[in-house]
Amino acid sequence: FCVGDKFFLKNNMILCQMDYEEGQLNGTFESQVQ
Incomplete structure (x- = not known):
């Protein structure tokens, strides 16, 4: 994860x-693919 940025805990993942x-813009994390 990124150092020095704000962190959010979502679905047990640090973002x-x-x-x-x-x-948030995409409206979903579950189907997010990178």
Whole structure:
């Protein structure tokens, strides 16, 4: 995960703020593929 960014715990995963916001825009984490 990213150091120096805000962290969010979602579905037992630690996410960077950027990843979290991307997930919010997409509206889902479960089907997120990178």
